[in-house]
Amino acid sequence: MKPGETELLRLRNQTNAVGALAELVWNAIDADAKNIHVDWIENEMLGVESITINDDGHGIVYDEKDLGSHPFASLGDSDKHTVNHQSPEGRILHGRFGKGRIRALALGGVITWDTVYAKTPKTNRRYTIKGVVGEASLQLATPKNSKKSTGTEVTVEHVSEKGNTLDATSVRRRFSLIFSEHLSNYSDIAIYIQGEKLRPEAMISKRYLIGTETTQLEPSGKIGWQLRCLHWKEPVADSRGKLFLCDSNQLVIGEHELALRGSEEYTFYLDCAKAREWEDDGLIALKDDAQQVFLEARLKAHRFLRKTFQERAESLAEELSEQRIYPFPSASKSREVERQKRMFSEMALHIKQNIGSYEKMNLDNKRLLFKLLQGMLELQPKKAVEILNSSLKMSAEDRKALLRLAEGAPV
Numbered sequence: 073m074k075p076g077e078t079e080l081l082r083l084r085n086q087t088n089a090v091g092a093l094a095e096l097v098w099n100a101i102d103a104d105a106k107n108i109h110v111d112w113i114e115n116e117m118l119g120v121e122s123i124t125i126n127d128d129g130h131g132i133v134y135d136e137k138d139l140g141s142h143p144f145a146s147l148g149d150s151d152k153h154t155v156n157h158q159s160p161e162g163r164i165l166h167g168r169f170g171k172g173r174i175r176a177l178a179l180g181g182v183i184t185w186d187t188v189y190a191k192t193p194k195t196n197r198r199y200t201i202k203g204v205v206g207e208a209s210l211q212l213a214t215p216k217n218s219k220k221s222t223g224t225e226v227t228v229e230h231v232s233e234k235g236n237t238l239d240a241t242s243v244r245r246r247f248s249l250i251f252s253e254h255l256s257n258y259s260d261i262a263i264y265i266q267g268e269k270l271r272p273e274a275m276i277s278k279r280y281l282i283g284t285e286t287t288q289l290e291p292s293g294k295i296g297w298q299l300r301c302l303h304w305k306e307p308v309a310d311s312r313g314k315l316f317l318c319d320s321n322q323l324v325i326g327e328h329e330l331a332l333r334g335s336e337e338y339t340f341y342l343d344c345a346k347a348r349e350w351e352d353d354g355l356i357a358l359k360d361d362a363q364q365v366f367l368e369a370r371l372k373a374h375r376f377l378r379k380t381f382q383e384r385a386e387s388l389a390e391e392l393s394e395q396r397i398y399p400f401p402s403a404s405k406s407r408e409v410e411r412q413k414r415m416f417s418e419m420a421l422h423i424k425q426n427i428g429s430y431e432k433m434n435l436d437n438k439r440l441l442f443k444l445l446q447g448m449l450e451l452q453p454k455k456a457v458e459i460l461n462s463s464l465k466m467s468a469e470d471r472k473a474l475l476r477l478a479e480g481a482p483v
Contacts, residue, residue: 093238105128120238127225183203196218278305317350344365362437460474
């Protein structure tokens with residue numbers, strides 16, 4: 073085993089099932105596949121019997137005269153970082169260090185790659201690669217001529233406990249977060265989950281470029297980065313508190329906690345040229361430059377969320393006015409009433425987002441609810457904030473913002 077391989081096996085143990093599937097899909101994309109099918113078969117106990125990832129890419133080339141050059145010759149090593157960082161058809165490569173196939177071992181005890189590649193323009197060769205969890209090597213079969221088209225089918229057997237957690241809805245949702253930007257850049261790629269084509273664009277409401285920044289560091293100098301955001305049409309629970317770290321080509325390299333509440337409808341992407349370097353050894357939490365950039369990105373994301381929350385609160389107030397259940401007179405322009413209106417709009421949006429029965433309430437019940445809220449804001453605004461906070465468990469930032477308004481801070 074080459075140095076560092078034990079560390080890479082640790083990656084297998086830390087990888088979840090969807091993350092492992094995503095790595096196999098990235099391998100197919102790097103092989104210039106246009107159609108990638110991810111399927112699994114359930115057994116009678118509703119567990120996952122086997123998993124397959126099938127693609128029509130260029131296959132895994134095997135130079136039979138130089139076995140040491142094979143991409144799988146050493147676990148955790150890859151020639152992608154030693155060559156031009158593009159696929160034969162010009163796609164930006166995602167993988168660089170061969171970690172994807174290590175992470176794939178998280179799915180099950182035995183993984184087989186059945187691959188066909190073009191030895192010459194007229195001759196295709198087919199062979200298999202078999203990996204078994206716990207073994208330090210992979211078994212490569214002897215290639216034979218084949219009439220099949222190029223491509224690779226990965227089969228996972230003896231599915232692990234992690235692999236048994238797969239369900240189509242979760243995989244589609246997570247894949248939309250991971251692959252949305254790449255599918256937007258390469259429209260010829262189609263990913264199918266259990267036979268259904270992945271369509272992230274149908275789920276996206278709007279894209280935002282929040283800003284391009286430069287972080288000043290001593291003594292290493294400057295790091296440039298940009299923060300992007302996707303606003304989803306519906307809340308995406310799996311994106312809550314997440315930050316997707318991307319390289320300068322906007323390829324997702326890693327996933328990290330952003331620790332921001334109120335981000336269920338948003339996904340943040342941090343693009344930075346140092347992303348691959350940071351993620352290389354799995355010790356990003358110990359890298360001061362990465363953590364400084366993350367801190368600044370979190371503050372920027374928080375300000376963005378705060379601004380969009382206020383905009384949505386104003387939009388909700390207009391909606392309630394059209395429904396004639398807005399409890400404030402439109403004619404009043406006093407500073408005090410404007411402050412109450414601002415508090416009301418934000419608190420009403422918290423109620424709409426966090427009370428599951430809100431959408432089922434009829435207009436009369438909503439009118440009563442909002443009239444009571446308006447009365448509380450007029451008599452005891454701080455008390456109203458604390459009641460809402462105890463019921464909905466708002467973030468500290470949201471609670472603080474409402475309390476500032478209750479104390480008379482400028483609107």
